[in-house]
Amino acid sequence: MYTIISSVFLAENIKKIEIEAPRIAKKRKAGQFVMIRVGQTGERVPLTIAGSDPEKGTITIIVQGMGKSTRELNSKEAGDTISDIVGPLGTPSHIEKFGTAVSIGGGVGTAIAYPTAVALKEGGNYVITINGARSKDLVILEEEMKAVSDEAYITTDDGSYGFHGFVTQKLQQLIDSGKKIDYVLAIGPIPMMRAIAEVTRPYNIKTMVSLNPIMVDGTGMCGGCRVTIGNEIKFACVDGPEFDAHLVDFKNLTDRNKLYLPEEKQSAETFAHQCNLNKLG
Amino acid sequence: MPPVSRGAPVNIKIDQFIKLIAEGDFTGAARKIKEDNVLPAICGRVCPQEDQCEKECVVGRKNKPVAIGNLERFAADYERESGSVELPKVQPATGKKIAVIGSGPAGLSCANDLIQLGHAVTVFEALHELGGVLMYGIPEFRLPKSIVQGELEGLKKLGVNFVTNTVAGRTVTIDELLKDEDFDAIFIGVGAGLPWFMGIPGENLLGVYSANEFLTRVNLMKSYQFPDNDTPVFNCKGKNVAVFGGGNTAMDAVRTAKRLGAEHAYIVYRRSEAEMPARKEEIHHAKEEGIEFLLLMNPLEFIGNEQQWLTGAKCLKMELGEPDESGRRKPVPIKDSEFILPIDMAIISIGNGSNPLINQTTPDIAVSKRDTIVVDINTMATSKENVYAGGDIVTGGATVILAMGAGRTAAKAIHEKLTA
Numbered sequence: 001m002y003t004i005i006s007s008v009f010l011a012e013n014i015k016k017i018e019i020e021a022p023r024i025a026k027k028r029k030a031g032q033f034v035m036i037r038v039g040q041t042g043e044r045v046p047l048t049i050a051g052s053d054p055e056k057g058t059i060t061i062i063v064q065g066m067g068k069s070t071r072e073l074n075s076k077e078a079g080d081t082i083s084d085i086v087g088p089l090g091t092p093s094h095i096e097k098f099g100t101a102v103s104i105g106g107g108v109g110t111a112i113a114y115p116t117a118v119a120l121k122e123g124g125n126y127v128i129t130i131n132g133a134r135s136k137d138l139v140i141l142e143e144e145m146k147a148v149s150d151e152a153y154i155t156t157d158d159g160s161y162g163f164h165g166f167v168t169q170k171l172q173q174l175i176d177s178g179k180k181i182d183y184v185l186a187i188g189p190i191p192m193m194r195a196i197a198e199v200t201r202p203y204n205i206k207t208m209v210s211l212n213p214i215m216v217d218g219t220g221m222c223g224g225c226r227v228t229i230g231n232e233i234k235f236a237c238v239d240g241p242e243f244d245a246h247l248v249d250f251k252n253l254t255d256r257n258k259l260y261l262p263e264e265k266q267s268a269e270t271f272a273h274q275c276n277l278n279k280l281g
Numbered sequence: 282m283p284p285v286s287r288g289a290p291v292n293i294k295i296d297q298f299i300k301l302i303a304e305g306d307f308t309g310a311a312r313k314i315k316e317d318n319v320l321p322a323i324c325g326r327v328c329p330q331e332d333q334c335e336k337e338c339v340v341g342r343k344n345k346p347v348a349i350g351n352l353e354r355f356a357a358d359y360e361r362e363s364g365s366v367e368l369p370k371v372q373p374a375t376g377k378k379i380a381v382i383g384s385g386p387a388g389l390s391c392a393n394d395l396i397q398l399g400h401a402v403t404v405f406e407a408l409h410e411l412g413g414v415l416m417y418g419i420p421e422f423r424l425p426k427s428i429v430q431g432e433l434e435g436l437k438k439l440g441v442n443f444v445t446n447t448v449a450g451r452t453v454t455i456d457e458l459l460k461d462e463d464f465d466a467i468f469i470g471v472g473a474g475l476p477w478f479m480g481i482p483g484e485n486l487l488g489v490y491s492a493n494e495f496l497t498r499v500n501l502m503k504s505y506q507f508p509d510n511d512t513p514v515f516n517c518k519g520k521n522v523a524v525f526g527g528g529n530t531a532m533d534a535v536r537t538a539k540r541l542g543a544e545h546a547y548i549v550y551r552r553s554e555a556e557m558p559a560r561k562e563e564i565h566h567a568k569e570e571g572i573e574f575l576l577l578m579n580p581l582e583f584i585g586n587e588q589q590w591l592t593g594a595k596c597l598k599m600e601l602g603e604p605d606e607s608g609r610r611k612p613v614p615i616k617d618s619e620f621i622l623p624i625d626m627a628i629i630s631i632g633n634g635s636n637p638l639i640n641q642t643t644p645d646i647a648v649s650k651r652d653t654i655v656v657d658i659n660t661m662a663t664s665k666e667n668v669y670a671g672g673d674i675v676t677g678g679a680t681v682i683l684a685m686g687a688g689r690t691a692a693k694a695i696h697e698k699l700t701a
């Protein structure tokens with residue numbers, strides 16, 4: 001059993017959760033994730049480590065309620081426990097002094113990009129961050145991102161805050177302004193990452209994306225997380241999750257992520273039903 | 282040593298325990314077995330006895346060999362069910378600390394011997410559940426999980442400290458265990474956990490699984506109880522499922538698919554039945570349960586529909602050619618014999634490589650070209666001081682009893698080194 005130290009909403013349906021995990025807190029590097037099993041009958045779900053406090057022995061994750069597992073996790077409060085947490089898993093982000101590095105986050109992807117943005121800054125880069133959300137109230141980590149950025153931009157799809165438009169448009173604007181960009185990291189929904197890859201491809205800008213295939217063990221044992229990278233099969237949980245955006249077969253990833261849609265829907269409905277019953281009681 | 286004991290990798294006193302059974306002292310028989318084998322209820326069920334103990338049985342030279350495995354299983358079950366299990370005596374504490382990495386049969390048998398010799402033993406396991414392949418690979422119908430749990434309880438009572446959710450090489454490295462956490466020696470028993478794929482087109486289609494993933498979802502994550510357990514798995518009901526491979530893992534996967542309701546459950550194997558590495562008994566069970574064997578058949582490509590769901594496997598028929606130098610007849614393709622086997626799910630079961638996590642973070646442990654850890658087979662010592670290894674991580678996918686034997690050999694060597 002692992003204890004939740006704090007759990008607060010950052011935006012509707014997005015929570016920041018601090019969990020006791022001393023070994024992971026000591027070891028984790030930017031770009032790594034944990035596998036969490038909320039309860040004894042739970043599934044194992046991957047979540048990026050957004051931050052850690054090695055002294056206190058805690059790590060932070062930022063979770064968007066999607067289906068049963070993430071919503072159940074987000075229903076926990078400080079003092080509650082979860083059954084299992086294991087990590088840090090995955091290959092850490094490759095950090096070097098690239099020059100000008102742009103970190104792009106879409107939605108909850110901003111939380112996943114944040115630790116790597118911090119590492120890029122510590123690595124001596126000129127860091128530009130672009131964080132996109134559907135609308136103003138879904139913007140997360142604005143202050144944190146500003147603190148690590150030499151330039152920070154926010155985009156909203158509906159124009160309710162910051163730049164009106166998509167993160168791709170903002171990136172294109174930066175490129176068109178003549179800025180020399182040496183490195184791009186993009187994390188968010190698959191269509192967004194795919195679109196960013198197409199923006200940078202003509203300019204040959206090194207672009208990395210963090211892939212989110214369905215995982216089971218997270219240690220390289222099952223092969224369920226395999227993704228196609230330049231015609232080669234890779235296991236995202238050990239070889240990734242970050243890969244060269246220009247080599248990723250995004251279509252295959254999109255298709256494979258639909259493997260359990262009916263089951264996921266059934267789980268979510270059963271969970272919502274139980275929750276409503278609890279509320280009546 | 283009586284002839285039979287030679288075939289059993291952990292040197293069980295087979296003649297003595299069988300004599301005790303014949304005398305009606307079943308508990309005594311179980312204790313005699315346990316002097317050498319920590320997990321008799323498990324070995325009695327899953328050992329390939331026909332290739333091990335029973336092969337050496339003298340009765341077997343003229344008649345059917347004595348059913349050693351079944352007798353072993355009987356004695357162990359009797360002892361457990363009659364509640365007469367007695368904890369072995371533990372030697373006085375030596376003050377030495379040993380870390381065992383991995384809780385499969387290799388790690389468990391090593392931990393068992395070391396704790397009895399008076400050492401403090403901590404077992405680190407990557408998954409949330411203990412037992413290795415015994416829990417996540419071999420299905421309930423062949424090895425009830427309550428038996429594995431029973432054996433684990435015994436080890437806990439002896440004082441073994443189990444720590445789950447800890448991946449050596451990620452959560453903590455071998456060097457950190459030795460230096461920062463003051464372990465005097467380490468035994469690595471992490472198994473062969475990296476599933477191989479065939480490298481043919483279409484392997485990333487929806488509905489193509491590795492046997493590891495399929496069995497892990499079903500056994501470890503209990504997806505046969507979906508939605509009461511949250512982990513889903515491909516719904517086999519009324520579907521055509523093909524398992525590619527001919528080993529024990531393939532038999533477990535295909536029988537599991539059939540039990541989950543598959544209409545047709547096939548074994549697709551490129552050689553003939555004689556070459557199948559699975560136990561004869563398992564092949565026999567599979568046939569009894571209606572598994573269809575498609576032998577001498579080689580998959581070339583997986584085919585899918587618009588939505589990328591698997592619809593079939595393009596296969597080539599083979600025939601046995603002339604014997605080669607080793608006398609084995611190699612399968613050769615039959616010209617123009619390509620056809621499409623309509624299937625909804627494919628399970629690849631052609632073996633496992635080694636997980637690189639420990640090797641990558643501990644470069645001074647020597648590994649072979651196949652990434653298995655290199656050891657001195659007399660002591661299981663690796664090239665790194667005070668670090669030992671055994672089981673599938675050394676041999677590649679092998680057997681429960683071989684892994685246990687390796688764990689014992691290492692325990693003995695560690696004890697001798699630490700108390701010298």
Ligand SMILES: Cc1cc2nc3c(=O)[nH]c(=O)nc-3n(C[C@H](O)[C@H](O)[C@H](O)COP(=O)(O)OP(=O)(O)OC[C@H]3O[C@@H](n4cnc5c(N)ncnc54)[C@H](O)[C@@H]3O)c2cc1C
Pocket residue numbers: 033043044045046047048049061062063064065066067068069070071108111112211212213214215216241257258261264265268
């Ligand atoms: C390396 C990695 C890091 C991630 N980091 C974060 C993070 O920091 N914050 C965050 O909110 N989300 C993160 N995710 C996504 C998160 O794991 C999924 O949203 C979650 O598993 C959905 O589970 P569910 O039961 O709530 O929803 P479901 O309704 O079951 O699934 C919703 C969608 O999530 C995906 N999914 C389902 N099961 C799994 C699984 N076992 N593993 C991976 N994906 C799955 C599928 O695409 C599915 O359609 C990350 C994913 C990966 C692979």
Ligand SMILES: Cc1cc2nc3c(=O)[nH]c(=O)nc-3n(C[C@H](O)[C@H](O)[C@H](O)COP(=O)(O)OP(=O)(O)OC[C@H]3O[C@@H](n4cnc5c(N)ncnc54)[C@H](O)[C@@H]3O)c2cc1C
Pocket residue numbers: 327328329382383384385386387388405406407408411412413414415418419420447448449450470471472473474496529530531533636638639671672673674678679680681682684
């Ligand atoms: C489906 C299936 C059926 C089989 N049937 C039979 C049979 O009938 N008879 C037979 O004799 N053999 C059978 N085998 C083979 C047998 O199970 C193995 O040879 C045996 O389990 C090997 O034992 P082990 O202890 O070396 O490894 P494993 O049993 O694989 O255990 C290794 C453990 O280490 C853990 N681990 C891995 N990496 C790390 C890490 N970095 N840090 C911490 N922990 C880690 C794993 O999670 C696992 O729990 C079968 C195998 C399978 C897969």
Ligand code: SF4
Pocket residue numbers: 071075271272273274275276
């Ligand atoms: S059912 Fe209740 S607890 Fe569950 S997600 Fe909805 S509001 Fe939250």
Ligand code: SF4
Pocket residue numbers: 288289290291293295318324325328329330333334335349350353682
């Ligand atoms: S442990 Fe296995 S091989 Fe050895 S005697 Fe028992 S059944 Fe036979």
Ligand code: FES
Pocket residue numbers: 214215216217218219220221222223224225226235236237238
């Ligand atoms: S999640 Fe199982 S190998 Fe990556």
Ligand SMILES: [Mg+2]
Pocket residue numbers: 043067068069264267
């Ligand atoms: Mg889910």
